[in-house]
Amino acid sequence: MAVKTPIYLDHAATTPCDSRVVEAMLPYFTDTFGNPGSRNHSFGWASEDAVETARRQCAELIGADRKEIIFTSGATESNNLAIKGAAAMYAKAPAGRSGRGHIITCTIEHKATLDPCKRLQKEGFDVTYLEPGSDGIVTAAMIEDAMREDTILVSIMWANNEIGTINEVREIGKLCHDKGVIFHTDGTQWVGKMPTDVALDNVDLMSFSGHKMYGPKGVGALYVRRRRPRVRLVPISEGGGQERGFRSGTLNVTGIVGLGKACELAKQEMDTDAARLSGLRKRLEDRITAALDTVQVNGHADKRLPHLTNISFGFVEGESLMMACKDIAMSSGSACTSASLEPSYVLKGLGVGDDLAHSSLRISLGRWTTEQEVDFAAEQIISSVKKLRDLSPLYDMHNEGIDITKIEWQAH
Amino acid sequence: MAYGDKVIDHYENPRNVGNFGTTGDVKARKDIGVGLVGAPECGDVMQLQIKVDDSGVIEDAKFKCFGCGSAIASSSLATEWLKGKTVDEGLTIKNTQIVEELSLPPVKIHCSVLAEDAIRAAISDYKEKNGVEEAKSQHAHA
Numbered sequence: 152m153a154v155k156t157p158i159y160l161d162h163a164a165t166t167p168c169d170s171r172v173v174e175a176m177l178p179y180f181t182d183t184f185g186n187p188g189s190r191n192h193s194f195g196w197a198s199e200d201a202v203e204t205a206r207r208q209c210a211e212l213i214g215a216d217r218k219e220i221i222f223t224s225g226a227t228e229s230n231n232l233a234i235k236g237a238a239a240m241y242a243k244a245p246a247g248r249s250g251r252g253h254i255i256t257c258t259i260e261h262k263a264t265l266d267p268c269k270r271l272q273k274e275g276f277d278v279t280y281l282e283p284g285s286d287g288i289v290t291a292a293m294i295e296d297a298m299r300e301d302t303i304l305v306s307i308m309w310a311n312n313e314i315g316t317i318n319e320v321r322e323i324g325k326l327c328h329d330k331g332v333i334f335h336t337d338g339t340q341w342v343g344k345m346p347t348d349v350a351l352d353n354v355d356l357m358s359f360s361g362h363k364m365y366g367p368k369g370v371g372a373l374y375v376r377r378r379r380p381r382v383r384l385v386p387i388s389e390g391g392g393q394e395r396g397f398r399s400g401t402l403n404v405t406g407i408v409g410l411g412k413a414c415e416l417a418k419q420e421m422d423t424d425a426a427r428l429s430g431l432r433k434r435l436e437d438r439i440t441a442a443l444d445t446v447q448v449n450g451h452a453d454k455r456l457p458h459l460t461n462i463s464f465g466f467v468e469g470e471s472l473m474m475a476c477k478d479i480a481m482s483s484g485s486a487c488t489s490a491s492l493e494p495s496y497v498l499k500g501l502g503v504g505d506d507l508a509h510s511s512l513r514i515s516l517g518r519w520t521t522e523q524e525v526d527f528a529a530e531q532i533i534s535s536v537k538k539l540r541d542l543s544p545l546y547d548m549h550n551e552g553i554d555i556t557k558i559e560w561q562a563h
Numbered sequence: 564m565a566y567g568d569k570v571i572d573h574y575e576n577p578r579n580v581g582n583f584g585t586t587g588d589v590k591a592r593k594d595i596g597v598g599l600v601g602a603p604e605c606g607d608v609m610q611l612q613i614k615v616d617d618s619g620v621i622e623d624a625k626f627k628c629f630g631c632g633s634a635i636a637s638s639s640l641a642t643e644w645l646k647g648k649t650v651d652e653g654l655t656i657k658n659t660q661i662v663e664e665l666s667l668p669p670v671k672i673h674c675s676v677l678a679e680d681a682i683r684a685a686i687s688d689y690k691e692k693n694g695v696e697e698a699k700s701q702h703a704h705a
Contacts, residue, residue: 468606470631474566474574494606509606542580542635544610544627545603551585560602 154527156478162363162517163312163340163459164482168409169365169518175412176367179405187402188393198404205411212414213338213357214348215374221397222407225371226339227263228387229358232373232398233335234267234306236384237356238276241303241333251275252303257289257318258282259500260308264337268306277301285502286451287314291322298326304333309341309357313497313513314450315459317341324353333382339363339371343417344425344456349374355382361406365518366413370406373397420518428516429457431525435514436460438529443536445549449503449511459515463498463507466546467539472510475535479528482513504556566632567666573636578643581625582612596650596689598681607634607674611681613645613653615689621645621653626681633671637661637678650686 159167179201187202189195203217210217223229234254243252256268258280268278279297283289289307305327310317320336327334335356341347342357343364349357360371375397376382390399440446445465464472469483494508503511512532516525540546545555566574582589589595594615601608607630614623624642628635640661645653661667661675 466629468630468634470606471574471635474632494604504604509603542577542627543629544599544608545629547582547627548586551587553586555603560604560608561600 154521154523156527158479158524158528160479160481160514160516160520160524160528162520163315163513163515165362165368166365166517167519168362168367169413169416171416172366172409172412176405176409179408184404187404188391198402201408202402202404205407205414208411208415209372212347212418213342213359213374214350216377218395219349219374219377221373221375221394222402222410223358223371223373223398224369224403225362226337226358226360228398229360229371229373230261230263230306230335230337231267232384232387233356233358233375234264234304235271235387236397237304237333237335237382238271239385240383242276243301243303244275246274249275250277250301253277253279253299253301255279255281255294255297255302255305255307257307259287259311259313259497260306261312261337261339264306264308282500283316286454287311287316287449287497287501288451288454289318289323291319291326294323295326298330298332302330302332304335306335306337308337308339310338310345310456311450311497312340313495314461314501315340315456315515316450317345317454317456320354321352324355327355328353328380331380333380340456340459343414344421344458346421349376355380356384361410361413364413364417367406367409370403370410372410424518425457428520431516431520431522432458432460434522435516435525435529436462438526439532442529442533447503447507449498449501458517459513461498461511461513463503463511464536465507465510466543466549467510467536469510469512471539472512472532472535475538476512476528476531479531481515483511569665570632570636570667573639573665574632577626577635577639579623579625579639579646580627582610582627583614583623583625593692594689596685596687596692598684598686598688600680600684601630601634601677603629606630607677609634609638609677609681611638611641611678611685613650613685613689615650619649619651621648621650630674630677631671633665633667634674634677636665637667637674638681640664641678641682645682650689653682653686656682 183197185194185198187199206217206220209220324334333355338357338359342359355376357374362368447463449461473483498508596613598611610627612625613621616622624645626638626642628638658675658679
């Protein structure tokens with residue numbers, strides 16, 4: 152059977168909504184439309200019931216109590232609430248002073264973690280940005296070395312969005328608990344894909360998002376631990392006091408119902424999905440690495456998400472590679488398309504050379520990706536790289552034995 | 564980003580891809596001028612080679628390019644325009660003409676600048692090999 156193009160291999164950016172999710176959401180647009188905050192009539196009660204069911208579904212996916220789930224507009228908001236909210240609550244000195252406390256994060260975190268941390272720096276907090284090893288992993292030992300007397304918060308993502316590497320969350324969490332430091336993890340790429348147990352994994356705060364796990368966009372959650380320790384946060388949005396005061400604003404009932412259903416499905420299907428997708432990813436990587444020289448799979452070989460791969464292709468440029476692979480939707484490791492000439496800060500953070508960081512593809516598979524699609528993608532990537540290498544002066548030099556890193560290039 | 568039709572045409576059917584020999588070969592040949600501009604860490608490198616006949620006319624031009632679609636199109640177009648021109652006429656090609664011909668958006672203007680630089684570098688290499696003195700040209704990019 153012919154493969155239908157374009158093929159979507161960018162599931163780390165967003166996923167299609169599962170039709171079962173959409174079906175679960177539909178009645179809440181029209182029939183059951185009440186405001187869950189309306190405590191004095193049945194319209195409100197029905198919506199509240201739906202929200203509480205979703206809260207339980209979310210909690211069950213991650214081993215939490217349902218009272219520990221705060222609904223938000225997505226992982227960016229969750230990260231902001233967790234990081235800014237915890238910093239404000241556990242600050243060592245009042246606002247307006249310096250020396251308000253120390254925060255540890257990592258250079259290859261998502262911008263939704265880095266930018267709140269930068270904001271806090273301006274507000275008197277100290278932030279340490281750890282550099283991961285060349286395998287992309289942040290270890291508990293790295294955190295321990297960076298800990299200070301005044302450390303109040305550690306924020307380390309569970310799995311990296313560009314390279315899929317998995318950090319030592321459980322060990323970092325244990326360390327934080329031993330030292331009495333709050334631990335936040337951005338679980339956006341992890342939750343719903345991999346087994347999560349906030350109790351065993353020693354997580355205090357965890358962000359996750361609906362649209363990364365076949366749920367709708369515009370909804371996410373923050374897990375906030377209630378026991379040992381009971382984590383408190385200063386809210387960012389204030390008003391009606393919804394979500395136990397952590398996040399005021401009328402609840403996005405349809406989105407929340409969708410997120411809950413997506414969590415329920417993820418719990419049922421993640422094992423099957425992960426096993427199947429890791430097989431498909433291996434097939435993809437094997438084909439590409441067998442057909443092409445000077446190819447590098449970025450990040451740790453094993454400790455990474457099963458559905459994602461990030462591959463650098465020497466001597467070809469990322470944007471033209473994407474242009475050549477016109478039937479495949481994927482993400483370039485290079486940010487050229489956003490009009491900036493900077494290669495990926497994540498890959499640079501791993502010590503991947505500028506030349507390779509400019510020519511990387513992030514390919515992420517999903518629940519409905521087929522073997523035929525993977526084979527088609529492998530073929531198109533291989534033939535595109537070959538075509539562009541025929542055009543590449545750098546590949547000629549490489550084949551002539553010239554070391555391109557030794558040439559004095561005139562950057563302009 | 565959406566590309567213009569002409570960029571896509573040059574990208575899919577690049578004109579005059581190649582070279583006139585290995586790096587060592589072309590260095591030794593007086594009738595060949597080589598321009599190599601850009602840098603891998605900036606995401607584009609252009610190599611332009613011109614073959615000049617006895618009367619100073621560029622009889623052939625070849626390119627190779629590591630870069631985005633617009634960079635490939637700009638260098639492909641440069642080879643087309645150079646062929647049949649004298650070396651001095653070649654110097655009159657301006658990046659703004661390339662921008663116009665390919666309808667490059669503002670973020671891709673640097674690709675045309677690089678192509679103009681490659682033309683100048685190739686012609687100056689040819690002139691240097693043949694002992695033609697040239698005052699360092701002062702050119703401003705658009």
